[in-house]
Amino acid sequence: NAGVTQTPKFQVLKTGQSMTLQCAQDMNHEYMSWYRQDPGMGLRLIHYSVGAGITDQGEVPNGYNVSRSTTEDFPLRLLSAAPSQTSVYFCASSQTGASGGNEQFFGPGTRLTVL
């Protein structure tokens, strides 16, 4: 199993450009999520999904869109990149269970710089 994969690993954008960060998992996990990691601020939840066709906003959703058409894929779209979106982006997936949360498996991350 590849686990959680993300592409690209690095990206440089100019202000106003749009792009999609790709995330895929091969563990048949229902739950997927996107985080951004900034120095001193930990991991902040952008958007999450509990299954195909279902998405919801996290702590910092502004400027980002997501969709979940399949169980495997959960792309994150930046609509009009801003320098404040310079960050490291992690995708994660986990099983969902009646007893609550479960271990999240993280992808390798995408380092995004917006000039």
Next chain:
Amino acid sequence: GENVEQHPSTLSVQEGDSAVIKCTYSDSASNYFPWYKQELGKRPQLIIDIRSNVGEKKDQRIAVTLNKTAKHFSLHITETQPEDSAVYFCAAYTSGTYKYIFGTGTRLKVLA
């Protein structure tokens, strides 16, 4: 909204000593509390977790304690080794919202 506070932000200990990292969560409905370790340039990886129906859990040199009344949980690492040096994150998950909220991280340095 939901919030998780984590302290300290940095922690230096001598090799062989113990390290304790503390977190406080705001949502009393939170029911799952994982801890992740992130080495420099790597992805976070789960090291231990605890559910709200358990007060303590131990795995070799690592233990987690949970006080639901005070909404506190802590990570304890005994007999620290240089390879324990990393950033550690706590998180709280609430079933009703399906959200994992992370603390801001603790940079642990184990001095040889």
